Amino acid sequence: MKDSTKKIIYTVLIGLPVMLIVWSFSLYFFGCQTNNTCTGYNDAIRTPIPPFPPASLPVAKVGANAADSTPKCKITAVQLIGSWVDAGYPETDPFKFTDSKGTACVGTFAADIQKLFLTPNLWYDGAASCNTCHNSQLLPAYKSMDISTYAGILAGSNRADANAKGNDILGGGVWEKSLLKGMIFAPDGKTEINRPAMPLGRPATVPAEGPLLSAGSPEEQ
Numbered sequence: 465m466k467d468s469t470k471k472i473i474y475t476v477l478i479g480l481p482v483m484l485i486v487w488s489f490s491l492y493f494f495g496c497q498t499n500n501t502c503t504g505y506n507d508a509i510r511t512p513i514p515p516f517p518p519a520s521l522p523v524a525k526v527g528a529n530a531a532d533s534t535p536k537c538k539i540t541a542v543q544l545i546g547s548w549v550d551a552g553y554p555e556t557d558p559f560k561f562t563d564s565k566g567t568a569c570v571g572t573f574a575a576d577i578q579k580l581f582l583t584p585n586l587w588y589d590g591a592a593s594c595n596t597c598h599n600s601q602l603l604p605a606y607k608s609m610d611i612s613t614y615a616g617i618l619a620g621s622n623r624a625d626a627n628a629k630g631n632d633i634l635g636g637g638v639w640e641k642s643l644l645k646g647m648i649f650a651p652d653g654k655t656e657i658n659r660p661a662m663p664l665g666r667p668a669t670v671p672a673e674g675p676l677l678s679a680g681s682p683e684e685q
């Protein structure tokens with residue numbers, strides 16, 4: 465065998481293992497530096513995961529609730545009806561009122577007033593709705609009064625028949641003078657006109673001005 469051929473064979477036989485040793489040592493050296501503490505990973509170079517920001521947006525409303533996102537005003541039932549009467553008790557036009565926080569608000573008969581007469585359990589738990597007793601069947605209805613519709617409220621009480629006008633209960637547009645206020649403003653359950661507070665059977669625990677309600681919406685600036 466030629467010397468040069470032997471040289472190549474020895475070089476390969478010795479060179480390969482040497483390169484392997486050098487290569488694995490360099491892996492160890494660059495991976496673990498010189499302090500010989502190979503922990504397998506390095507905390508500092510990991511991409512930090514930022515903490516999740518706390519949820520701050522209100523829960524999104526869907527479906528029928530989505531349209532109902534305008535903030536409501538807060539006002540007592542008696543003050544709300546009073547504002548509507550003092551505004552000339554409009555049937556469809558909006559009326560203004562100031563809510564319990566002093567916010568200028570607007571409401572309408574259809575959306576805010578009528579339900580106070582039609583909704584059971586509104587004035588207190590267990591309360592019959594006003595129209596249970598005051599409805600379009602004037603003869604059995606108490607005081608021959610129909611409080612369930614706009615026309616009925618305007619026609620008043622003690623009506624002879626469906627076409628007849630009765631006694632005005634809206635004080636001619638002056639809330640303070642109205643019979644309606646007289647019957648529903650009741651400190652400690654007692655009206656100031658010495659008649660039974662409405663809704664009939666109303667307990668003394670109901671606030672003088674009735675329940676605090678969400679009604680109307682803040683007026684546009």
Ligand code: HEC
Binds near residue numbers: 647
């Ligand atoms: C359970 C039946 C009943 C319910 C419910 C009821 N009322 Fe009456 N209402 C009566 C009776 C009975 C009278 C007569 C009271 C009296 O003896 O003075 C009356 C009288 C009235 C009067 C006076 C009419 C007049 O000319 O003398 C008004 C106004 C009135 N109610 C409004 C209301 C309103 C508003 C509500 C709901 C908040 C209501 N009522 C709920 C039975 C009821």
